[in-house]
Amino acid sequence: MTDGVIEGQWAYVWAAYVVTWGLLGGYGLRLIMGAPKPRPPGGSS
Amino acid sequence: MVNRPEHDGLVVRGLARRFGPRWAVAGVDLDVPSGGALMVLGANGSGKTTLLRCLATALAPHAGDIWWRRRPLWADRAALRPDVVLLTHATRLYEDLSARDNLLVWARLAGMTGLDPRAALDRVGIPADRTEPVRTFSAGMKRRVALARALLRTPSLFLLDEPLAALDPPGRALIGEVVAEQRARGVTIVLASHHPETTGPWCDAAVRLERGRVVWSGLPSDATSELAP
């Protein structure tokens, strides 16, 4: 399946994995820090 | 869980209600015999309004029990609500409707059809032919309309939260008449007030609230002299 390969398709694959780890890792770090501000902006309570 | 109520009036035991991090009513015991009238005194924020709203089943208690006629008030609220009427600061009127339309709307919601609002409005001194919306009325007039609406019902427990507020002297006299009339009919009354000298004579017992608790109870006549601010 090498001839149908889209040029630079690994870039998309890497982007997907980096986004996954970035998003999940970022959220995990906030939880570990213990004081996350996960609520969307517009109000505090 | 608690023992049965001792009498068939209003029995309150350990009543508590919180708002967020604060207990507005923090363990109140009350006994109002059937046909009696209780005056509740206390500064702003002492818990009078919350107490009355709990008695009216507007708020669920977070602790404690209330019985009315030996029935648990909150648990049986669907059946008991027609017997309880609360007159609040908020008029609960529809501001875009006239006084007459307001009475018609509320009467119909209570299942009364063919009511003539004229008599009810005459009773509180509002001309029945006024067609402008309640929005244009003064605060005192709105309260009179609210009183007229309360009088459409025949409750057995009548709760009045600062009934004198915004009323002129004839209006205050009217409240006195209404209370006397209701008492003559055997209606039990709980009345929150800032004016013990005026409302005291209408009642036969008084309590004073402070930070959600009863700090004093006695005769209304003693309240006037002892607790005037």
Added chain:
Amino acid sequence: MIRLVQQIAAVVWKDLLIEWRGPARLSGLFVFAVAILLLMAFAAGSVEVMRKIAGGTLWVGMLLASTRSLDQSFSVEAEQGALEGLVLWPVDPLALFYGKALANALVLFGVGVALTPLTIAVMDAPIAGSPWVYLGFLVAGSAAVAAPGTLYAMITSQARGASVLLPLLLLPLVMPALLAASRGTTVLMEGDPMDQAGGWLGLLIAFDLVHWSLSGLLFSRIVENP
């Protein structure tokens, strides 16, 4: 049961009376929807595009108008604390919900009926299919917005930022109904060559059934402050 129906009727009558007496409420809604209609017509440019988007425009106008009317429907209750008064009067919470939802649906239906000839004229999109099915779409579509709308308007009228919160909650929820209603009316305007209108109407009615039953239950569960 009879008592429930009587109370529902009383609530509908009350809401419509307030809507009628209120200063320029209905006409305001209508003008609002008309403005959206005109904007979309300008944006469309050509007649072919207008015809294609006529159905969608009608429903976007209805939907945006509904967020205003639903908001008003509970701001009159909130203004002097009437909502609590109704619960204590006592009005059965179910009657309160179905009465208000019915009144809201009627108002919306009225806006839809008034908007129809204008849409046809402005967008040059006559209803080629059955006008009765079209009317069915107006009824079912108004009902689809009114049921969850009444529930959410009750909630947001007592929260901060009510006017932002209501569309934020309601619009994604009624997306399927909007899709079904606007696709259905659009194919009706095209004469329904592939016989799709019935399917879309079915979807809309299914949405109505789910939300009219569920919202009533949920409303009566939360209208009393626990």
Added chain:
Amino acid sequence: MKLAWEHYIGLAGLVLMAAGNAIGLFWAPPEMMMGDVGRILYVHVPAAWICMVIYLVAFAGAVASLATARPGADALVESSVEVGVLLNVLLLVLGSIFAKPTWGVWWDWDPRLTASAIMCLTFVGVMVLRAMVDDVERRASWSAVTTVLAFVNIPVTYMSVRWWRSLHQVQSSSSTMSAEMWNVLWLNTVALLLVSIWFVARRYRIARDRADQLRAPPLEVAP
């Protein structure tokens, strides 16, 4: 110091996810039709599945909250809605990244993609509502109601969008997978599930702490 139970699950999830991702990136064979781009599926599909699982947890918590009014159920709603939205956002971003090389566009009106975007908006609405209400009891019952409706609406939304698309052209994204690929997919799904359990559990504890601060302490008996 003794660690709370969820940390072991979270650690296991982290290890599994690192391993599963590495296998998906380097060892698994390229997908038959799409080639290496098919490797995105190893993070994309688990995100979709676990997102639905977490929303289901939110729904269960909301029903429990309405039925019992217990603070724990409300904290579960708060935590699982938030984690669900997190996975939902991840899902949408991954879907967009996947769409570009396969379909040539950043966004495609594929029924699943469209429905999950609408789903994300409804649950974000729940989060905003929570932020706007201070009273603990009201916040609990209102967010439970909106969560129930948001969840019930998912299949309705999906059906309507699918129908809408089927009347145009159907975009086929399904392709046959080898058994080897299924194994890698399952490994990554289990890993994400474990990580999400850790998220929800941690977030639940934070929600409980915050709610306790907003709720009055138990009343001492009057002297």
